[in-house]
Amino acid sequence: xxxxxxxxxxxxxxxxxxxTSFTLLGLLLWWANxxxxxxxxxxxxxxxxxxxxxxxxxxxxxxxxxxxRITTHFGIHLPFIMTVRANMAGxxxxxxxxxxxxxxxxxQAIFQKVGVPPAVNSGLVAYERALLxxxxxxxxxxxxxxxxxxxxxxxxxxxxxxxxxxxxVCSGAALSLCLxxxxxxxxxxxxxxxxxxxxxxxxxxxxxxxxxxxMLSGFVVVFVTVAPQIDLTKLLxxxxxxxxxxxxxxxxxxxxxxxxxxxxxxxQLGVAPADALAASVVIGMGSMFTTILVAGVALSIGRYxxxxxxxxxVSTDExxxxxxxxxxxxxxxxxxxxxxxxxxxxxxxxxxxxxxxxADPFAILALxxxxxxxxxxxxxxLWRFPQFQWMLLAISLLLxxxxxxxxxxxxxxxxxxxxxxxxxxxxxxYLSAGYLIVESHGxxxxxxxxxxxxxxxxxxxxxQVFLRLLNSAGIHPFGxxxxxxxxxxxxxxxxxxxLLIVLSLIMGxxxxxxxxxxxxxxxxLPILYLTQGIIVAGIVLTGSRAALGATxxxxxLAWFSRLxxxxxxxxxxxxxxxxxxxxxxAQSLITEQPVQPVVTEQPTxxxxxxxxxxxxxxxxxxxxxxxxxWWQSPITGTGLGVFAAKSAQWFNFPMIIHSTPxxxxxxxxxxxxxxxxAFFYMMLRHAFNGWKCWPKLPPERALLFVxxxxxxxxxVHEMLYQRILWLVLGVLLAQPSIASTVVSASKWPKQDxxxxxxx
Numbered sequence: 055x056x057x058x059x060x061x062x063x064x065x066x067x068x069x070x071x072x073x074t075s076f077t078l079l080g081l082l083l084w085w086a087n088x089x090x091x092x093x094x095x096x097x098x099x100x101x102x103x104x105x106x107x108x109x110x111x112x113x114x115x116x117x118x119x120x121x122x123r124i125t126t127h128f129g130i131h132l133p134f135i136m137t138v139r140a141n142m143a144g145x146x147x148x149x150x151x152x153x154x155x156x157x158x159x160x161x162q163a164i165f166q167k168v169g170v171p172p173a174v175n176s177g178l179v180a181y182e183r184a185l186l187x188x189x190x191x192x193x194x195x196x197x198x199x200x201x202x203x204x205x206x207x208x209x210x211x212x213x214x215x216x217x218x219x220x221x222x223v224c225s226g227a228a229l230s231l232c233l234x235x236x237x238x239x240x241x242x243x244x245x246x247x248x249x250x251x252x253x254x255x256x257x258x259x260x261x262x263x264x265x266x267x268x269m270l271s272g273f274v275v276v277f278v279t280v281a282p283q284i285d286l287t288k289l290l291x292x293x294x295x296x297x298x299x300x301x302x303x304x305x306x307x308x309x310x311x312x313x314x315x316x317x318x319x320x321x322q323l324g325v326a327p328a329d330a331l332a333a334s335v336v337i338g339m340g341s342m343f344t345t346i347l348v349a350g351v352a353l354s355i356g357r358y359x360x361x362x363x364x365x366x367x368v369s370t371d372e373x374x375x376x377x378x379x380x381x382x383x384x385x386x387x388x389x390x391x392x393x394x395x396x397x398x399x400x401x402x403x404x405x406x407x408x409x410x411x412x413a414d415p416f417a418i419l420a421l422x423x424x425x426x427x428x429x430x431x432x433x434x435x436l437w438r439f440p441q442f443q444w445m446l447l448a449i450s451l452l453l454x455x456x457x458x459x460x461x462x463x464x465x466x467x468x469x470x471x472x473x474x475x476x477x478x479x480x481x482x483x484y485l486s487a488g489y490l491i492v493e494s495h496g497x498x499x500x501x502x503x504x505x506x507x508x509x510x511x512x513x514x515x516x517x518q519v520f521l522r523l524l525n526s527a528g529i530h531p532f533g534x535x536x537x538x539x540x541x542x543x544x545x546x547x548x549x550x551x552x553l554l555i556v557l558s559l560i561m562g563x564x565x566x567x568x569x570x571x572x573x574x575x576x577x578x579l580p581i582l583y584l585t586q587g588i589i590v591a592g593i594v595l596t597g598s599r600a601a602l603g604a605t606x607x608x609x610x611l612a613w614f615s616r617l618x619x620x621x622x623x624x625x626x627x628x629x630x631x632x633x634x635x636x637x638x639x640a641q642s643l644i645t646e647q648p649v650q651p652v653v654t655e656q657p658t659x660x661x662x663x664x665x666x667x668x669x670x671x672x673x674x675x676x677x678x679x680x681x682x683x684w685w686q687s688p689i690t691g692t693g694l695g696v697f698a699a700k701s702a703q704w705f706n707f708p709m710i711i712h713s714t715p716x717x718x719x720x721x722x723x724x725x726x727x728x729x730x731x732a733f734f735y736m737m738l739r740h741a742f743n744g745w746k747c748w749p750k751l752p753p754e755r756a757l758l759f760v761x762x763x764x765x766x767x768x769x770v771h772e773m774l775y776q777r778i779l780w781l782v783l784g785v786l787l788a789q790p791s792i793a794s795t796v797v798s799a800s801k802w803p804k805q806d807x808x809x810x811x812x813x
Contacts, residue, residue: 098279098336106337109272110344116265117141120258124182127254129375130170138352140164146349154183154415158422162430171376172426173490176419177383180390183415186301189262193270194298197291201322215533219397219412219542222517226510227393233581234505234570236498242382269297276336280329281320292319296334312338381494387423388491388499391416391484392506395778396514396552398544411777417483424486435489436789438753439740445733446482452729453478453694456722460693469708470695473775481780488784496790500753501566503785504559507778508585511556514541515592519637522660526644538662539595546662547771550593550601552778554763557589557605559782561618562756568619582622587629594634597662604766608759615748617755637661672705673712673770679704680711680720691723714768730774737761737787757786 122137144160162175198207211217231239245251273293274286281289296319300312316334317327394412428434437443457470491499518541521531543549560582567582593601609627612618641660665673679701683692697720701709711717718726741749741758749755760782767773 113268120261142349142352166430172423176423193294197294200291217532226513230506230509384490384494391487397542420487421483456694467695469698484781485784489788492788550596550598558759583625586626590630591633684719
């Protein structure tokens with residue numbers, strides 16, 4: 055039964071992780087010589103293997119105990135054996151599927167019998183993962199400091215800009231709560247900061263530490279066999295780093311990242327690659343054997359009969375607790391994604407570069423919650439117009455068709471599988487995260503989502519300006535700075551598109567903010583003008599001509615249609631101009647001083663220059679080749695990934711198509727442009743209320759500006775796969791549930807309730 059429920063939602067991602075894990079493992083085996091690795095496997099004695107398995111069983115016991123205690127701490131009182139069976143179903147599935155999704159799905163197969171909603175299950179997994187990541191990551195940092203030294207670790211952290219990212223996330227969250235926290239957030243944080251929950255957290259930390267101690271001890275037992283001459287403290291430090299890499303939910307049961315990290319870390323201690331790889335294989339096999347053995351025992355004993363399950367059913371009071379927990383879980387997952395979506399990290403480890411977005415785990419958990427809700431509760435997501443989910447299905451089928459069509463011509467390409475097929479699954483996760491916010495929190499969730507995105511975007515802009523001014527003054531900021539003004543999105547086009555989306559939300563909800571501020575006495579009204587001014591100033595600093603054009607068109611539409619109060623537009627532009635002029639003046643004053651800026655490989659710009667003629671020509675040539683490819687196969691296109699595979703012949707390096715419509719035409723033909731065009735048309739029609747009138751409600755106004763920003767900007771850049779776009783679409787197009795509607799209505803006077811709910 056578990057396998058039946060898991061296969062469908064996880065099929066594409068399963069293929070990706072299998073390819074990733076076994077490709078890394080295969081390359082390492084080839085590099086380390088398979089015969090040497092096989093010969094070294096025989097060196098591990100029976101006592102060593104027995105000790106390893108014993109410690110792994112101890113680790114698993116503490117992990118299961120932690121899960122049971124966390125479930126109890128959240129008000130879900132279940133027998134220990136039931137939580138064991140639920141978790142082991144998830145861990146066993148994680149050996150064959152993506153661990154994060156498999157863990158949620160496997161647990162839900164058991165938890166749904168007692169009425170635990172999928173969103174609550176995902177929230178519990180998120181809490182466990184966050185606790186494990188923080189503690190395991192902390193131990194890994196200490197281990198890396200001990201092994202590699204302070205300079206190496208500092209350089210690694212500087213490349214990640216870890217300090218800047220942490221400051222931006224925390225400051226953005228604090229600013230969002232200061233601007234518009236509601237009763238729900240106040241009650242949530244009051245519960246979190248209660249002494250009882252502090253004691254529960256300490257208990258969870260202690261159990262997690264015990265689990266990590268058992269796991270790291272098992273690693274050391276194996277490492278001693280291949281490196282008996284190395285000090286135990288160094289082996290323990292190496293185990294901390296390797297264990298953290300293996301726990302990341304990006305592989306098939308940890309295979310691949312664990313071996314790559316083991317070879318690199320133990321190699322720094324003088325261990326031969328074949329010995330290191332053999333030790334890693336033994337640990338991986340021991341972990342799989344332990345999980346399968348315990349899962350088999352747990353799932354075969356302690357089964358509850360139908361009467362027993364009924365007795366464990368949820369009463370009326372417990373049902374209310376589940377609804378409250380679901381609202382909390384949806385808030386944590388959805389708003390964590392909103393806080394983290396701006397941050398794209400490029401992690402270089404050995405000779406491998408991994409591209410990570412901090413919000414991806416939350417998006418995957420949201421996708422799991424929504425998928426399992428449809429499977430177990432037979433309740434499909436409700437959107438503001440019914441054709442939306444059918445269009446999502448059509449796009450999914452189109453991508454599969456394009457992949458098969460491309461496979462017929464060039465075979466499987468990493469760009470087609472990783473970037474597009476798996477990327478589409480991740481985008482559906484972001485759509486799900488936005489949906490969970492609105493389903494559980496209604497109009498209040500929409501407004502708080504807008505305030506959160508705006509807060510983080512403003513903090514990033516201010517922080518980047520401050521750090522770049524310090525750099526010009528000869529003061530080295532913590533963490534490296536990118537040459538262009540691009541925030542933490544990886545490139546300035548992605549960052550400026552994030553700002554355009556945030557500007558769209560601000561304009562859509564500006565009238566709601568004005569009413570709130572006016573009710574507060576009008577003293578907070580300048581915050582709206584300042585927020586819009588900071589966002590527009592940030593758009594100018596990126597030096598993106600396409601974004602400047604899109605901003606101008608959006609402001610003109612807002613001015614002449616009166617969708618936004620003209621005072622807001624005017625004062626926002628005045629503030630933006632003053633901020634930009636002040637920044638330029640500060641830059642000029644600093645450069646006049648007899649100080650030297652921090653020397654970097656590339657100049658660090660406060661105001662990014664426009665693209666060079668060479669860059670413009672390369673983009674033009676790429677789009678021209680793409681258009682020619684479409685002309686060769688106008689109906690079906692050339693297939694997914696064909697352009698990326700052939701672009702190296704034209705440019706001597708892989709190139710992407712810098713236009714969403716041209717990309718769709720080139721790889722999917724007229725069929726593709728028809729599907730995506732129909733999708734865009736339906737959303738635009740919804741924004742205009744079936745072409746009857748201008749958008750009246752804040753979500754519809756915001757949706758109109760989002761679609762306009764995308765339509766203009768995507769003509770010269772490929773923006774369809776930007777995470778923030780789908781996160782925002784999930785919020786603006788989700789239909790609030792009846793429960794959230796009733797809760798929202800109860801907050802307002804009876805005569806004002808319908809109007810407030812729509813806003």
